[in-house]
Amino acid sequence: MTGVSYIEELQQLQRKLSDLEQENLYLRNALTEEKQLDKRIKAAFFAAKDGILILHPSGVILDVNDMICTAFRLDKDKIIGRNITHFLPREYREKAREYLVEINESKKHSRYLFPLKYQQNEVFYEISAGKLPDEDAFVAIVRNVTSYFLEHQKKQKEKLLYNEFFTEALDGIVLWKETGEIIAANESALRIFESTYEELMQTKISDYVYQKDEKYVSMIKQLYKHKSNREELMFLMPNGQKKLLEFTTKLHSVEGMHMSIFRNTSERYKMEMDLRESKTMLKNVFEEAFDGIIVWDEAFRIVDMNRAAERILLRPKEEMTDMSLLDVLPNGKSVAEDIKPMLLTLKDGEQNRGLYTAAINQNEWSQFEFKNKYNIYSGLSITTLRDITENAVLEEQLRKSSTLNVIGELAAGIAHEIRNPMTALKGFIQLLENESKSDKHKMYFSVIKTELNRIEMIINEFLLLAKPKDVQYIKCDVTKIMDETLELLQAQAVLFSVQIEKKYQKSQLEIYCDPNQMKKVFINIVKNGIEVLENGGQIQVELTETEDSCHIMIQDNGNGISKELVARLGEPFFTTKEKGTGLGLMVCKRIIEDHKGKMEIESEEGVGTAFHIYIPKHNGSNNS
Structure with a gap:
């Protein structure tokens, strides 16, 4: 029997039992906590917003959470057991294998960005992977970073674009502080301001302004009021050159700095001025x-x-x-x-x-x-x-003048050659007529004398064209000359059943003229009118006056002629009559022109013809 009493042994056993109960309680609590932690881990595993994969070092998928199923659009049982590379495009599979080897060797967490194409859209995933402790496996967290990556790319592109724009822009770009000091400028700005980068950084934009006048002060006020403006000002460069610059300024444009964009408009201004002058010149040439x-x-x-x-x-x-x-x-x-x-x-x-x-x-x-x-x-x-109307008229006049010259030369020779035998013929005809006592030959002699008189009249007209008579201007009553003409032709008018109607504005119209020459004009025109009225008709004679001239109108109601033929009336040897020579109207036009007057002819087929003669009241050489 040992020295330990039964009671002491019992107490020892009770203490051990109590320790065992305490240890058992601790173990139960630890197990409960481990189970709760395991539940939390599993809950976190399946409820995580990011995709989680458990991978074998070979890449075989051991487990996945719901986000992976959603991302792959497959059930969990169709994912587990397959290699991760199966779900990657062929071009990325080799990279994925290298990534797994890298994780296995380094035994550290690492990240990698995989771009994947899903339904023709590019999706970017960031993968963070590491080894599981005490297990031959990896855990990989997959996060969809498409929006972040695209936004990052966009910012990078914008930054690159801004840098390219700032550096390569054709316009000068200057960034400056609130105090006006220049802190950045591109190459174009250096060329515009004729300065090096170092020189420009030591100045203010206002240092280059040529005149700080009221316009400049108003411009500055408007800039700070509206936070931006667009203006044109004259700037003075360090080399003494003046430049007209167009510029746009925006306050607090880049990271709190102000930005001004400059463009040299001196050349454009000069071009605009040259263009304006050219346009004005062309307009003047066009108009003049x-x-x-x-x-x-x-x-x-x-x-x-x-x-x-x-x-x-x-x-x-x-x-x-x-x-x-x-x-x-x-x-x-x-x-x-x-x-x-x-x-x-x-x-x-x-x-x-x-x-x-x-x-x-x-x-x-x-x-x-x-x-x-x-x-x-x-x-x-x-x-x-x-x-070219005037040229055409001058050409026509020249042609007529040339014709007249030829006619004149011919007339002078022909008239003298014919007049001499004509005189002899007329003399012998008169002798034969006096000696002939037979009445049956009287008609023959009458016809011969009439035709000889006609030939003599034509000769006289030829001579008038060859050598016009000097006009003797005297003050005459044109109504009296017209009355004498109509009285002379009255018998012929009755013979042709033609009525002559007179309309005189006044009983006496005085002009300076050669009465015999004017009578010749009236006889020619009225006689022509009577001859064209073969079946009878009417001739109307009107005399009116204006302030400076006398207007004589002789109008018939015959058949008339076309406008083309009217234009040729007065040409030598042009006539609408069977036995006409065309010299009568030609002589009339010559006489009227000698009187400083003019003759106009109007005719309409089926209506008749009107001759308008205008004779000035006062001739240039006789005014009294």
């Missing part, structure tokens, strides 16, 4: 050109015209703008002398030219040289008109 210029569009609408075109068309530009050129231009005298067919046949890039004859003022024909050019600029075409 002697030829009429009309600008029209593809629909023939008039866009612009110069002053010469206004004068030719006798209408203001404002009235004709937007009207059709085809409506503004009157029809030509004939198809061959009309401009409209030439306009309608124009094609892109083509041009044509010709003669255009038209009655612009509806009273007389005018002739123009025209040139059309289609689509010279931006759908616009031009037509130019050159008035």
